[in-house]
Each structure stands twice: as structure tokens, then as C-alpha cells.
Amino acid sequence: MKHIITVLICIIALVFISSCRNDFEFSNSTGSLEFSQDTIYLDTVFSTIGSSTRTFKVYNRSSDDIVIPRVALAQGTSSNYRLSVDGVPGQVFENVELLAKDSMFVFVETTVDIMNFTSGTQFLYEDTIEFDSGANLQTVELVTLIQDAIFLFPERDAQGIQETILLNTDPDGNELRISGFFLDDTELNFTNEKPYVIYGFAGVPSNKTLTIDPGARIHFHSQSGIIVANNATLKVNGALSTTEDLENEVIFEGDRLEPLFDDVAGQWAAIWLTDGSKDHEVNYATIKNASVGIIMDNNNPTSNGATLKINNSRILNSSNSALVGTTASIEATNSIFHNSGQSTVVGRFGGEYNFNNCTISNYWNGSFRQDPTLLLTNVISNTDLTADLVAANFTNCIIYGDRNIELALVDDGISTFNFKFENSLIRFNDFSNSFDGIPAYDFSNSSLYQDCVFNENPLFEDVDAFKLRIDNTGGANGIANPASDTALDISGISRPAIAPDAGAFESTDLSG
Known part of the structure; x- marks a missing residue:
């Protein structure tokens, strides 16, 4: 019984000591974040139709737990981009924590009405994600081609x-x-x-x-x-x-x-x-x-x-x-x-x-x-x-x-x-x-x-x-009937008068 009591006392002591430790104290970001991509291209989308969601990662390679004072779109709440930072949706984020040797996901998507921006039929819509807007500013660029339809x-x-x-x-x-x-x-x-x-x-x-x-x-x-x-x-x-x-x-x-x-x-x-x-x-x-x-x-x-x-x-x-x-x-x-x-x-x-x-x-x-x-x-x-x-x-x-x-x-x-x-x-x-x-x-x-x-x-x-x-060595090469074949193939190439090819294409040397 004494042995069991001694073990329990040791466990309680360890828990008490660990609760007093300052392991989860965060330092401010020093601008040393790393990104899986420095520019995110959201593929061409039609006006008023939402894009697919793109993802990139933010890495804290240091040995310190850090807090990023601000993660935000440069255009703020007026931006047509939408973010999710470490699972939280929004456009502006304050005091984002990132543990040592850890990373987090950032998701990006957009919906744009082209009529609000230009009278043309397509244009590039751009913004920037800013990480810490102070002296340690780091950025990831966002680019999307928007088409009118x-x-x-x-x-x-x-x-x-x-x-x-x-x-x-x-x-x-x-x-x-x-x-x-x-x-x-x-x-x-x-x-x-x-x-x-x-x-x-x-x-x-x-x-x-x-x-x-x-x-x-x-x-x-x-x-x-x-x-x-x-x-x-x-x-x-x-x-x-x-x-x-x-x-x-x-x-x-x-x-x-x-x-x-x-x-x-x-x-x-x-x-x-x-x-x-x-x-x-x-x-x-x-x-x-x-x-x-x-x-x-x-x-x-x-x-x-x-x-x-x-x-x-x-x-x-x-x-x-x-x-x-x-x-x-x-x-x-x-x-x-x-x-x-x-x-x-x-x-x-x-x-x-x-x-x-x-x-x-x-x-x-x-x-x-x-x-x-x-x-x-x-x-x-x-x-x-x-x-x-x-x-x-x-x-x-x-x-x-x-x-x-x-x-x-x-x-x-x-x-x-x-x-x-x-x-x-x-x-x-x-x-x-x-x-x-x-x-x-x-x-x-x-x-x-x-x-x-x-x-x-x-x-x-x-x-x-x-x-x-x-290929000009394939099984369709030269087997068509010149009396019944089409004058041009699908790409506009003339078919020969002797031994034209079967199929939509005249053959070519594909070995190179």
C-alpha cells in the first residue's frame, strides 16, 4: 500500500510541476515564415461563379512557438477573395498562433462580378495575403483570371x-x-x-x-x-x-x-x-x-x-x-x-x-x-x-x-x-x-x-x-481507297492521290 501511495504522490507532483511550466508561451513572429507557394493562381473562372479552393501551407521552421500578429488580405473585407486560416474562415485574422516546427493550412477561393471592375470580357483579379503588417511583413500573391460570359x-x-x-x-x-x-x-x-x-x-x-x-x-x-x-x-x-x-x-x-x-x-x-x-x-x-x-x-x-x-x-x-x-x-x-x-x-x-x-x-x-x-x-x-x-x-x-x-x-x-x-x-x-x-x-x-x-x-x-x-508505320497507313477518301484530313492536310490513310488524320512521323 505504501508503494501505491508513493507512486500517486509522484504523479500528482509531476502534474503540479508541469502546470507551472511556461512551455506554451508564444513569441512574436520575426518574419521568418516559409510558404509552400509564394503566388497562388486560382484558375480561370466565369464572372459570378465561385472558383475552386486552393491550398498552401505556412511553416514555422524555428524552435519557438510564435504568434503572427496579423494575417489578412491586403484589400481587407472589401476583397473578393475568401480565406480559411487553420480552419477558421474570414478575411482578417489577429494573433494567429503557430507552434515550433509546425505548419498550418490556408485555403483560398474567390467569386467576382466582372461588371464591378471592367467593361472588357476578361481581366486579372489580384490581391495579397499579408502575414504581420508591421516591420516583419511577408506576403503571398493571389492571381485569378476572370471571364465575362x-x-x-x-x-x-x-x-x-x-x-x-x-x-x-x-x-x-x-x-x-x-x-x-x-x-x-x-x-x-x-x-x-x-x-x-x-x-x-x-x-x-x-x-x-x-x-x-x-x-x-x-x-x-x-x-x-x-x-x-x-x-x-x-x-x-x-x-x-x-x-x-x-x-x-x-x-x-x-x-x-x-x-x-x-x-x-x-x-x-x-x-x-x-x-x-x-x-x-x-x-x-x-x-x-x-x-x-x-x-x-x-x-x-x-x-x-x-x-x-x-x-x-x-x-x-x-x-x-x-x-x-x-x-x-x-x-x-x-x-x-x-x-x-x-x-x-x-x-x-x-x-x-x-x-x-x-x-x-x-x-x-x-x-x-x-x-x-x-x-x-x-x-x-x-x-x-x-x-x-x-x-x-x-x-x-x-x-x-x-x-x-x-x-x-x-x-x-x-x-x-x-x-x-x-x-x-x-x-x-x-x-x-x-x-x-x-x-x-x-x-x-x-x-x-x-x-x-x-x-x-x-x-x-x-x-x-x-x-x-x-504514325506513318501504323496499321492504318496507306490502306484507304483514294477513290472514296476525303480530299483533306481533319487538320486540313491534303490526302495523297496514292495510298492515303484510314481515319480522321493522315499519318505523320511520330518517332521524334
């Missing part, structure tokens, strides 16, 4: 109910609606003067045309897109660009401009060309990071030729598919359909498809993708619905990816199923002979497969960076 969004009525677009009614008469609005006549021409930022679905009214000028930039918020009504039309009038800035191309993408979002698929919904819409043209466009790049529902028999014509365009990095046609009439030339979570190009429930000098490719997360890059079928999955596949012609094309089977042909044996591949490179490695005896996969049948090459790597420049140029 035209915002299009559903309005709310007097009761606060947000505008929607009627899609259909179910068998019980219930309305099926999506968040969206119809564009006014004054909004049916998108120019290149300012970017457009769309919330919800921007609808093109019946018997109207949405025209998009060369160089226009269209950005979509999450779950947003464009929807084109019955007898309405979409005309995307991009043009060939001469620089890497793609100054004449029309670009459709999400509204997050930070590099972190450059290749994040599924940031917005789709361009939806509904049943009965007509005469669509997409020229020199890049459509990227959507759920589905373009949905084309059913053919309009009054259309002038194909209901949808896609030329010299790229649909990249779609979380579902780049292009889905349902009983559609689609013509595509010199275009790229690359990387999707499911099949990149889908022609389902019949229709008519003519692709020339196109690249249809998929390298989506390796084994995580189960679907081939090209799917053609005259049925609707899991239903008894069937329709004629009037034609599916793929000429001078590349159909390739990182799966062994990159072509799926699903014929119900009831409706018409017409297709043909000519002078194309196709990946189809049937190691298990699972497709033996199926007529659609009889690659020796010249009425279905004429002058095609199989399983020869096209040697793309960089599939992860969406660069689909091909």
Missing part, C-alpha cells in the same frame, strides 16, 4: 417554381419534364464574343434554328445540355483553325475551367436532337467531357439527306457514349469519336449510318470497360422492338481500342441488317473463337468486309491526352 438558365415564376421542358407523358398521363427553358428568338445565334454558360437544358423551339458561329465557346453546368425540338435544327458552323488555340472551332465543355477538370468525363449531360428534329450540321466542333456527346433520336423523313451531318469534329471523353443514334440517319466524315465508358458509337434500333475517314476508338480505363467501341443493332436491348438497319457503311475508318473485341453486330434475324466495312482498320481478336459461324463476322466475305485490315496497331500519338494522330 452570357448566362442562360431556367427562370422562376412568382411562386418560385423553376422553368421546365415537357418531354413526354407516361401511359398514366403523367408529364415527364426536365429542368430547362426554350431560347428566345434573340438567343438563337451563339456568337464568339463571349462564352456561354448554360444551366439546365437550353431548348431550340419547334421550327427554329440555333446557329453557332465559328470560335464560339459553350459551357454547361452539371446535368445541363442542349435539346432540339420537333422540326427544329442545330447548325454548328465551326471552321478550320490555324493554331493550337482552336480559334475557329466551336467547343462544348463543362463550366469548370480548372486543369483538374480537363479530362473528367460526365461533367454535363448531352446535345439531344429529339425525334422529329431535322437538318442538323456539326462542323469543326469539339464536344468533350459529357455523359453522351450527341443523342440523335429517329430520322426525320423531311430532312435534306442525313438528319445529322458531322464533319471535321471530335467527341471526346464521354462517360457513357460519344454518339448514340436511334433509328437515326447520320453521316460523319473526318471525325473522331474517342474514349467512352460504354460503346463510343452506338447505332441502335436500325437506321442509316455512313462514316468516311472517321476514327472510332476507346481506351477507357482498360478492363473497366465491357462494351466494344462500335455497336450496331436493329433492336432495343431488353425489349421486343426491332427496326431495319437500312445501311451502316464504314469506309476508310479506324475502329480500334484496348479490348480484343471492338466491334459488335447484333442482328435479331427479323428486320433488315445491312452493313459494310471498306478499307478500314478493325480490332477484332477472337481468341476463343466465340464468333465462329456467325455470318456477320465472316471477315472473308467481301460483300461485308472489303480490303479491311485487322488487329494492326494504328500507333496513335497519345490516347490518354486525346491525341489521335497516327
Whole structure:
């Protein structure tokens, strides 16, 4: 018992002694702080839309616990930047403590209304974070590029109910609606003067045309897109660009401009060309990071030729598919359909498809993708619905990816199923002979497969960076038919009169 009492007395004494120590006495900062960054660049943002949050660390390398008398934005409470210092939000902070050999996080974000600062379409917004405003002043600079934009969004009525677009009614008469609005006549021409930022679905009214000028930039918020009504039309009038800035191309993408979002698929919904819409043209466009790049529902028999014509365009990095046609009439030339979570190009429930000098490719997360890059079928999955596949012609094309089977042909044996591949490179490695005896996969049948090459790597420049140029030693080199190929490739380079290449690009030497 005496031993236990002695131990307790020692513990109490130690606690008493430690409580009298001055270990947590702080000294004033001497201006010797260190920072993980001396300038913080918050990526380009649109006016009135908040930026992403940037983070940096402040280090106390000394052996003393210190107090920083003042941490504040130089513009104080009038600044458009917002801070969080060691977990505390604000713009001005007094007596911030930092232990010896320790560090703390500082978080920064901003929202700026460009109309309060300039009449231009973009400008740099800057401020400074000051650490101790006295003789020991240290600073971290803040820089953000702010862009003005035209915002299009559903309005709310007097009761606060947000505008929607009627899609259909179910068998019980219930309305099926999506968040969206119809564009006014004054909004049916998108120019290149300012970017457009769309919330919800921007609808093109019946018997109207949405025209998009060369160089226009269209950005979509999450779950947003464009929807084109019955007898309405979409005309995307991009043009060939001469620089890497793609100054004449029309670009459709999400509204997050930070590099972190450059290749994040599924940031917005789709361009939806509904049943009965007509005469669509997409020229020199890049459509990227959507759920589905373009949905084309059913053919309009009054259309002038194909209901949808896609030329010299790229649909990249779609979380579902780049292009889905349902009983559609689609013509595509010199275009790229690359990387999707499911099949990149889908022609389902019949229709008519003519692709020339196109690249249809998929390298989506390796084994995580189960679907081939090209799917053609005259049925609707899991239903008894069937329709004629009037034609599916793929000429001078590349159909390739990182799966062994990159072509799926699903014929119900009831409706018409017409297709043909000519002078194309196709990946189809049937190691298990699972497709033996199926007529659609009889690659020796010249009425279905004429002058095609199989399983020869096209040697793309960089599939992860969406660069689909091909090397001049790859499998698509020199296999196209000069009688049917396009005169120029997607970049405006002339195709040779003898032995041109399959795909959207003419090949080049990528070895250097």
C-alpha cells in the first residue's frame, strides 16, 4: 500500500510541476515564415461563379512557438477573395498562433462580378495575403483570371417554381419534364464574343434554328445540355483553325475551367436532337467531357439527306457514349469519336449510318470497360422492338481500342441488317473463337468486309491526352481507297492521290 501511495504522490507532483511550466508561451513572429507557394493562381473562372479552393501551407521552421500578429488580405473585407486560416474562415485574422516546427493550412477561393471592375470580357483579379503588417511583413500573391460570359438558365415564376421542358407523358398521363427553358428568338445565334454558360437544358423551339458561329465557346453546368425540338435544327458552323488555340472551332465543355477538370468525363449531360428534329450540321466542333456527346433520336423523313451531318469534329471523353443514334440517319466524315465508358458509337434500333475517314476508338480505363467501341443493332436491348438497319457503311475508318473485341453486330434475324466495312482498320481478336459461324463476322466475305485490315496497331500519338494522330508505320497507313477518301484530313492536310490513310488524320512521323 505504501508503494501505491508513493507512486500517486509522484504523479500528482509531476502534474503540479508541469502546470507551472511556461512551455506554451508564444513569441512574436520575426518574419521568418516559409510558404509552400509564394503566388497562388486560382484558375480561370466565369464572372459570378465561385472558383475552386486552393491550398498552401505556412511553416514555422524555428524552435519557438510564435504568434503572427496579423494575417489578412491586403484589400481587407472589401476583397473578393475568401480565406480559411487553420480552419477558421474570414478575411482578417489577429494573433494567429503557430507552434515550433509546425505548419498550418490556408485555403483560398474567390467569386467576382466582372461588371464591378471592367467593361472588357476578361481581366486579372489580384490581391495579397499579408502575414504581420508591421516591420516583419511577408506576403503571398493571389492571381485569378476572370471571364465575362452570357448566362442562360431556367427562370422562376412568382411562386418560385423553376422553368421546365415537357418531354413526354407516361401511359398514366403523367408529364415527364426536365429542368430547362426554350431560347428566345434573340438567343438563337451563339456568337464568339463571349462564352456561354448554360444551366439546365437550353431548348431550340419547334421550327427554329440555333446557329453557332465559328470560335464560339459553350459551357454547361452539371446535368445541363442542349435539346432540339420537333422540326427544329442545330447548325454548328465551326471552321478550320490555324493554331493550337482552336480559334475557329466551336467547343462544348463543362463550366469548370480548372486543369483538374480537363479530362473528367460526365461533367454535363448531352446535345439531344429529339425525334422529329431535322437538318442538323456539326462542323469543326469539339464536344468533350459529357455523359453522351450527341443523342440523335429517329430520322426525320423531311430532312435534306442525313438528319445529322458531322464533319471535321471530335467527341471526346464521354462517360457513357460519344454518339448514340436511334433509328437515326447520320453521316460523319473526318471525325473522331474517342474514349467512352460504354460503346463510343452506338447505332441502335436500325437506321442509316455512313462514316468516311472517321476514327472510332476507346481506351477507357482498360478492363473497366465491357462494351466494344462500335455497336450496331436493329433492336432495343431488353425489349421486343426491332427496326431495319437500312445501311451502316464504314469506309476508310479506324475502329480500334484496348479490348480484343471492338466491334459488335447484333442482328435479331427479323428486320433488315445491312452493313459494310471498306478499307478500314478493325480490332477484332477472337481468341476463343466465340464468333465462329456467325455470318456477320465472316471477315472473308467481301460483300461485308472489303480490303479491311485487322488487329494492326494504328500507333496513335497519345490516347490518354486525346491525341489521335497516327504514325506513318501504323496499321492504318496507306490502306484507304483514294477513290472514296476525303480530299483533306481533319487538320486540313491534303490526302495523297496514292495510298492515303484510314481515319480522321493522315499519318505523320511520330518517332521524334
